[in-house]
Amino acid sequence: MDTTQPQDTDTYAPQTEAPQLGSGQADPRPEPRPEPPFGYSPDRPALRRPFQGRMLAGVAEGVARYFGVDTTLVRIGFVVLTVVGGAGVPLYLAGLLLVPDEGSDQSIAASIIESLQNRNR
Numbered sequence: 001m002d003t004t005q006p007q008d009t010d011t012y013a014p015q016t017e018a019p020q021l022g023s024g025q026a027d028p029r030p031e032p033r034p035e036p037p038f039g040y041s042p043d044r045p046a047l048r049r050p051f052q053g054r055m056l057a058g059v060a061e062g063v064a065r066y067f068g069v070d071t072t073l074v075r076i077g078f079v080v081l082t083v084v085g086g087a088g089v090p091l092y093l094a095g096l097l098l099v100p101d102e103g104s105d106q107s108i109a110a111s112i113i114e115s116l117q118n119r120n121r
Contacts (some may be wrong), residue, residue: 048102049095058102059095 047066049058060078064071082088097109106114 047099048104049099050102057092057096059092059099062099062102063095 045065047062049062050065051058053061053071055061055075060074061071064074067074078088078092080088081091098107100107100110
């Protein structure tokens with residue numbers, strides 16, 4: 001019975017071993033740090049309600065773009081939350097009030113609060 005590995009150059013790559021260090025010497029190579037799947041990235045878009053792709057107010061589309069998932073999954077999630085526990089509608093309305101439109105830096109709730117503060121002065 002032959003227990004050697006095939007020497008096909010397309011699928012077999014020889015493993016390189018770490019350099020042998022004397023006692024007391026540290027490995028000069030840094031440890032690789034895994035990136036968190038939902039961590040900060042400069043490429044990540046801001047959470048906004050886009051004008052394109054919206055069906056009602058764009059909350060599901062904005063959440064889907066922010067997390068990098070399909071919009072249909074987010075919409076199904078809102079429907080399931082609405083049917084199962086009734087939380088889908090309040091969450092959607094909260095997103096409508098708290099997430100700003102694309103091209104805006106201020107949400108609907110922030111503009112209402114600001115106008116109330118300016119009226120009382």
